[in-house]
Amino acid sequence: MSSIFRDHLFAGKVAFLTGATSGIGLTIAERFAALGARIALMSRKQEKVDAAVAGVLAQGGSAFGFAGDVRNYADVDAALTQTRAQAGEIDFLFCIAAGNFPAPALGMSANGFKSVIDIDLLGTFNTCRAAYAHLRKPGASIISISANHAHQPYAFQAHVCAAKAGVDLLTRTIALEWGREGIRANIIYPGLDRGELVEWVERFYGEYYFRPKAAWRVVRKALFDAGDRKRLYKEAREYLALRSKRKKFVADERAKQTAAPPVPTSAGD
Numbered sequence: 001m002s003s004i005f006r007d008h009l010f011a012g013k014v015a016f017l018t019g020a021t022s023g024i025g026l027t028i029a030e031r032f033a034a035l036g037a038r039i040a041l042m043s044r045k046q047e048k049v050d051a052a053v054a055g056v057l058a059q060g061g062s063a064f065g066f067a068g069d070v071r072n073y074a075d076v077d078a079a080l081t082q083t084r085a086q087a088g089e090i091d092f093l094f095c096i097a098a099g100n101f102p103a104p105a106l107g108m109s110a111n112g113f114k115s116v117i118d119i120d121l122l123g124t125f126n127t128c129r130a131a132y133a134h135l136r137k138p139g140a141s142i143i144s145i146s147a148n149h150a151h152q153p154y155a156f157q158a159h160v161c162a163a164k165a166g167v168d169l170l171t172r173t174i175a176l177e178w179g180r181e182g183i184r185a186n187i188i189y190p191g192l193d194r195g196e197l198v199e200w201v202e203r204f205y206g207e208y209y210f211r212p213k214a215a216w217r218v219v220r221k222a223l224f225d226a227g228d229r230k231r232l233y234k235e236a237r238e239y240l241a242l243r244s245k246r247k248k249f250v251a252d253e254r255a256k257q258t259a260a261p262p263v264p265t266s267a268g269d
């Protein structure tokens, strides 16, 4: 892949990344390794850590990893202490580990809500707090991977919206408090391209809200819960309207994507 960055830009630098054994995090790890950084990875599953490390090594990079849970301060602390011992002071700290599942606020248990808050928000705090002693001062850069959920509400994402809003202000507060020591803290909001967005709407919403079981639950409640019938009928109507809107959106976008390019017309047509 051609790059706008000069070769070996990060030679001699050390990057510690949570949640970099798949998706966006893995790509960041691979790109930083390709530019010469030494990579330390952490996620829960040993086999994913092993595969990610092997991938970076196979591309000629330098990497090692740890199996651990960002919700557990001791895991994060041990991984960072070991990274410092093995590779030296940390130049880049990426807080990427995150959890997500689609559910409306009323369909989510307190425990489900808490698990996302714990991975995203507490995990980011644990990572920054434990890393502080090992960061290069001045010069270290902390990067939290947030989401647009931090600024605007998304249906079925109450937990992620709350967690990412917290991640943002936590990161900005750290920038304020640690900036005087030459530590920068920034936030990235990954986006989706149009094709990915269509896939996301179809798959993500389909997984929870558009299952026949979910529809039946609303109808059943409306039939048997006499006390709250009016609200439940309204909910059922909204459900059906949303369902057909989503179907239309996906069908229209797919049609646009597969449509033949317009035939050029001559001037004056």
Ligand SMILES: NC(=O)c1ccc[n+]([C@@H]2O[C@H](COP(=O)([O-])OP(=O)(O)OC[C@H]3O[C@@H](n4cnc5c(N)ncnc54)[C@H](OP(=O)(O)O)[C@@H]3O)[C@@H](O)[C@H]2O)c1
Binding pocket: 018, 019, 020, 021, 022, 023, 024, 025, 042, 043, 044, 045, 046, 048, 049, 068, 069, 070, 071, 095, 096, 097, 098, 099, 119, 145, 146, 147, 148, 189, 190, 191, 192
């Ligand atoms: N994908 C998107 O469209 C999108 C959009 C906006 C923002 N984001 C943000 O971008 C980041 C990456 O998203 P992604 O979709 O690429 O993620 P992903 O592929 O689902 O990867 C999540 C990573 O986090 C690790 N992880 C999960 N729980 C953990 C825990 N408790 N402790 C340690 N590691 C844990 C996972 O590995 P294990 O399973 O081994 O733990 C995995 O490496 C996230 O912060 C996400 O919120 C993503």
